[in-house]
Amino acid sequence: MNSNNKNRAEFLSLFMSNHKAIYAYILAVVCDVHNADDLMQETVLFLWDHFDQYKSGTSFIAWARSVSRYKILQFFDRNKKEPAFLTHNLLEAIEKDLDQREHGLDEQFRILQNCLEKLPSEQRQLLQDKYNKGLNINQIAGVLGNTANALYKRMARIHLALLDCMNRSMKIREANP
Amino acid sequence: MNSSAANARLCEWILRKLEGTLTAEENDALIQQLESSPDAVHLYNDMILLYSSLATPGRISLSPKTSAPSSKQLDDLLFSMAEAENDAPSLEIEFTPKTPEIIPTQNITIEKAVSKINTTSLVTAIVSLAAMTLMIVYVILNPRISTEVATLADSIDAQWSSDSPVKDGGRLVASTPLHLLGGTAKIITDKNVELLLEGPMEFSFDSVSELRMKYGRLTAKVSSQGVGFSVNTPNTKIIDLGTEFGVFSDLNDSTELHVFTGRTNLVTLQNNTIVSSQMVTEGLARRVNPLSEIQTIALKTESFIRHIDSSHQLILRSRQLNLADMVGGGNGSNTGQLNAGINYRGDIDILDTVSSAQGPQHYIPVDSSIFVDGVFIPNGSTRVSSQGLQFDFEPTNGRYWMGILNGAWHKVTISAQIPRHHLRLNGVEYGVDGRPAMYLAANQGITFDLESIRTYYKADVTEFTALCGISETYNEYKHLMDKKAFSDSPRADFYVLVDGQCYYERRDVTPADQADSIRFSIPAGARFLTLATTQGNDNTNNGDWTLFAEPVLHLK
Secondary structure, three states, X not given: OOHHHHHHHHHHHHHHHHHHHHHHHHHHHHOOHHHHHHHHHHHHHHHHHOHHHOOOOOOHHHHHHHHHHHHHHHHHHHOOOOOOOOOHHXXXXXXXXXXXXXXXXXXXXXXXXXXXXXXXXXXXXXHHHXXXXXXXXXXXXXHHOOOHHHHHHHHHHHHHHXXXXXXXXXXXXXXXX | OOOHHHHHHHHHHHHHHHHOOOOHHHHHHHHHHHHHOHHHHHHHHHHHHHHHHHHOOOOOOOOOOOOOOOHXXXXXXXXXXXXXXXXXXXXXXXXXXXXXXXXXOOOOOOOOOOOOOOHHHHHHHHHHHHHHHHHHHHHHHOHXXXXXXXXXXXXXXXXXXXXXXXOOOOEEEOOOOEEEEEEEEEEEEOOOEEEEEEEEEEEEEEEOOEEEEEEEEEEEEEOHHHOOOEEEEOOEEEEEEEEEEEEEEOOOOOEEEEEEEEEEEEEEEEOOEXXXXXXXXXXXXXXXXXXXXXXXXXXOHHHOOOEEEXXXXXXXXXXXXXXXXXXXXXXXXXXXXXXXXEOOOOOEEEOOOOOOEEOOOOOEEOOOOOOEEEEEOOOOEEEOOOOOOEEEOOOOOOEEOOOEEEEOEEEEOOOOOEEEEEOEEOOEEOOEOOEOEEEOOOOEEEEEEHHHHHHHHXXXXXXXXXXXXXXXXXXXXXXXXXXXXXXXOOOEEEEEEEOOEEEEEEEEEOOOOOOEEEEEEOOOOOOEEEEEEEOHHHOOOOOOOEEEEEEEEEEO
């Protein structure tokens, strides 16, 4: 493998290991899916463009997060009509909370898969409509003939049930390593 | 820990925030809760991680029947893509070196890269890999940027060609030609643009924000999220700037643009080159001919579908409901029967008249229409709704002619020989095609159920308009009337009530008076709209050929 290919392989490996955490961080800060998608793309392109500045063995996620933070600042600077969602103190609280769980993300995803399989089929269908088909909740409500308000409440309960299942499973695994 | 109800509310707010539907007040409440509770911050991050995990295809499977690809499978795929990229032809891309941006990093030493190989090759490789990486990111992180762009939300009698079968609820994919042979269809794009299509039509989506039509007819209602949506025809590009508009394109490269609300930018093209561009605003229409010349034409609001609802087999070409049509058993969009109406058994039937009759003294519910609450004979303090609302009319003789008619005609056969004829206001004959009217000969009243109308149309009722008066044809026949029963100049009163409150009143109108225009806004949440006529101060309902012409409820 020549140095170019090694570079690509290393970048892809680091990126694939960390992309979920990078995206979650951006989404947590801007709390808007479309803006988060745009910022993720900008961040990844920047990371690749400047990958020669990355020093092997150091924290890729820390570098990626600092880049994404910078891109988010640029974004809010460009879009004066979109005020930053989080205050400085709140941003710090969210970062601190995220720091404490980055290492367990892969495990959480495995647990999530198990919890999804326990959901009643109609609830899983709603999640499929939302996430696989890419419909927003208003659109699903329209198709089902529900009010958007009722569907938001129902979706909130489904998400809470999933989180509850994941938390209980994590505790069981921690108790039985 | 918060209660589960509080957590559910917080989850709902976070979902709404992510979807862009959180109100300013809810946003403030969400921030306040996050700032005051570490548990709320934890739940916020839980929700964000869950949302991003579910929205990331590949590792999480929502379908119980298919297993998600393993991490290794996915990595193998990505690496094979990377290897394939080595053999791909180079891209010829003009590159302007940029000054590197300095980003604060942790434990990272920023060193200027030293070029050891041919710069052009390196740049090409980087750009190629960046493009590939971007593609990977698109595929992995953004399901919406898969080629699905819209959903077929509803349809009525839609026939799709066998090459492009689509079912209600089905997803539509960019760059796929679609051929609606007949019927109507409602499509909602992923940026919340509502498109109402009328077959025959051939079209495709270039992207979530761009529809290309070969020919056909559509109405686009663009939400604030979808501003910038464009409709391309062979010789135009119509760019929405926040609006509702209709486009008709024929096979001869002629395109019509009709703007109902807001504004659009109309760009004309010839051989894909821009010829001209102009703003077309609310209430205006333009035609672009095959030579790409722009012509001003009259706005044709009723040439385009404005609402469909397959559950009611409903196709509306207007946001205006004809109340007379509801009296004839219709739903307000000219589906009722002309010259049918409501009698005092509460039935909808073909009405005829012989003479004035004594009416009931109580409120008559109308169960045969979901839009009409009931009918009544106004006489002093009278009940005007099923909910018991009362209104104080002047005392009347309690008599009426015919019933409440979807139409406008009268005849007299006993006391005089007046032939059946259409009634007229301000020189215009009503109760004929295109000129609807509700003949409500004094003394009669009808109450519409606005809540049912809102529910049926899933829309707000915003305004009532009509023209009211005594038919001027009375003067042409009065010489034939029995002088004992009919006066030279009958008088009548008109009332329009909202929830039992008077919104319009006109007293002692005569056939010689000009008809009067009624227009008022209906308060949000109002339940009942009542129209009534009474005999006026001549103390008889004879000759009170009173009608509401073009009685319309406006929807939003």
